[in-house]
Amino acid sequence: MLNLIDHALKSPLARILSWPHTPESYLELLAPKVGGKGIKATVKAVRQETNRAVSLVLEPNHRWPGHIPGQYVTLGVSLNGRRHSRCFTISGLEHGCPVVTIQSHEGGTVSCWANESVWSGDTVELSAPAGDFVLPSPRPDRFLFIAGGSGITPIRALTDQLVAENYSGQIDILYYTPGLQDTIFLEVLQDIARTHPNIKLHLVNTRDTSKKLHGHFSATHLKAIGADLSQSAAYVCGPAGLIAAVETHWQKAGVAERLTLERFQAVQAPVAADAAALPVQFTESGITTTAPGRTLLEAAEGAGLSPNNGCRQGICRTCTCRKLAGQVRDIRTGELSGSGEEDIAICVSVPVTPVTIEL
Ligand SMILES: Cc1cc2nc3c(=O)[nH]c(=O)nc-3n(C[C@H](O)[C@H](O)[C@H](O)COP(=O)(O)OP(=O)(O)OC[C@H]3O[C@@H](n4cnc5c(N)ncnc54)[C@H](O)[C@@H]3O)c2cc1C
Ligand code: FES
Structure with a gap:
């Protein structure tokens, strides 16, 4: 049934009827968990694990593809009008529902939200599960x-x-x-x-x-x-x-x-001193900005874009974008990229020449 909805939303008639918005945006208003393009989940239960950690039992919509134990999801929440994404391991399944267990960090945006402000019935966004911290086959002794x-x-x-x-x-x-x-x-x-x-x-x-x-x-x-x-x-x-x-x-x-x-946390060097006010062109959105002392992800967000992201530390690759031209430095290793076309994690890349990004 829900796959039929997905199919119907993609039809030319639905696009015409919903113009100037998208069919998904109307459905999202009416049924938040079903509408939109991504995986949504309702927080079904919140369980205190320790004074500083809670488990959230998530009931995802029909787009949830299942996971392999050991993998994580990127969980997206809107707080005070801003979207925040963080990675969380799926710690288990309860009646088929994935569970994430979140320990709070002092001043932590998403971990404190999970420990202090989340309610059963809240809706969150999920990425498809990812990661290779999984068991080997065959199993060792x-x-x-x-x-x-x-x-x-x-x-x-x-x-x-x-x-x-x-x-x-x-x-x-x-x-x-x-x-x-x-x-x-x-x-x-x-x-x-x-x-x-x-x-x-x-x-x-x-x-x-x-x-x-x-x-x-x-x-x-x-x-x-x-x-x-x-x-x-x-x-x-x-x-x-x-x-x-x-x-x-x-x-x-x-x-x-x-x-x-x-x-869970990358060791990061401070943003390189050569991250001067170089032009950064985002081709899909037609925006050109500068990124002095900032990663390309921060520069994009500063220019009003909302690129996909998760860990913001070069771990999950959610933010991967195609670099069409220019050279960037990886702030974790100090390594320089080539100057041609390649995929880069924009959350850990600062420009060292003018760059063009497909975003
Ligand atoms: C693959 C992956 C899986 C993860 N799985 C889990 C999980 O199952 N459970 C869980 O609780 N967390 C997990 N994390 C960490 C989680 O994604 C967040 O980094 C963490 O919850 C902090 O986010 P925040 O928004 O609260 O903090 P932010 O607002 O991003 O940062 C606030 C402060 O906390 C510090 N901080 C941020 N992240 C960490 C961290 N990981 N360790 C220590 N200090 C940090 C920052 O330096 C900053 O000072 C995972 C991370 C990755 C990359
Ligand atoms: S957001 Fe995870 S690698 Fe960039």
């Missing part, structure tokens, strides 16, 4: 999952998947938090470990030195839990410091290829 803070969300999704398929190999979950009060999914994880002898939960308290496992990631923790780096598929997700320490350890051990990582 051992998994070592390392998480910090909200980085437990994809680890929970992967663990649930292994439990659902009766995986019989060994799973170790090494989870870093400042204390039990900030340990997301504590009871669920404890319950899984209690009922599955092959799954071990190792909680590390990053602050309380009286705990057996405490402090930030170190080789001592791996030794204490009997980790076998050469035999395990290792996955890490969490704060930048945790990921960097784990990555370095795996590299030194010569097993970097056995490590899969998911970053």
Whole structure:
């Protein structure tokens, strides 16, 4: 039925009748969850996980394509008349509805909205699921999952998947938090470990030195839990410091290829000093602006455009645009692009010559 609606909206008659607007915009007014072109979802339930984290159960419309455990979505919300997009891992499914679990950051636009102002019945926009923090096939004999803070969300999704398929190999979950009060999914994880002898939960308290496992990631923790780096598929997700320490350890051990990582936050260098007032031409919209000290995404937004974006950190590629001419610098690595046509992530690109972008 809903696919028929999509079909009808695209018909020439619907376009003529709705002129000068689009058929989708009328339907969006009448039925917010069905109208528009993208995936919309209703917040079906809000559940407090910790004092600083909530799970939102989302009921998407018919355009939701399904996901692979470990993937994330870009969630779009309108706050005070401005659209904000952020990536969130799908931490699980409840009665077929995807769930996102969001930990608040001080002053964080979307994470604070989710923790303080969201209501059941609110409508949000979703991207199609993306990401490759997923389980390998065939499954190895051992998994070592390392998480910090909200980085437990994809680890929970992967663990649930292994439990659902009766995986019989060994799973170790090494989870870093400042204390039990900030340990997301504590009871669920404890319950899984209690009922599955092959799954071990190792909680590390990053602050309380009286705990057996405490402090930030170190080789001592791996030794204490009997980790076998050469035999395990290792996955890490969490704060930048945790990921960097784990990555370095795996590299030194010569097993970097056995490590899969998911970053929630990119390490960014300040915008390069050469981001002078160079002209930036957006061809589709016919706008020319300048981007002094700003990324091309910020320049586009400053000029009144609303390009697709998600992480705003060069991770999710949602903002990818075709650069038709000119050279840009990647603010994370300082690397210069070529000067010809290519796809670039505009959220981490600053111009170093006049540039032309298909937007
Ligand atoms: C692929 C991917 C999956 C993600 N999955 C989840 C998830 O499942 N659950 C979850 O809670 N978050 C997740 N995130 C992080 C999330 O997208 C946002 O970055 C985070 O919620 C902060 O957004 P905000 O709008 O509240 O903060 P902003 O308004 O963007 O920033 C406010 C302040 O918070 C700081 N900040 C922003 N992002 C982070 C961060 N990730 N870590 C620490 N400080 C930050 C900023 O430097 C700034 O000082 C994911 C990110 C990515 C890229
Ligand atoms: S918004 Fe995610 S890569 Fe640019």
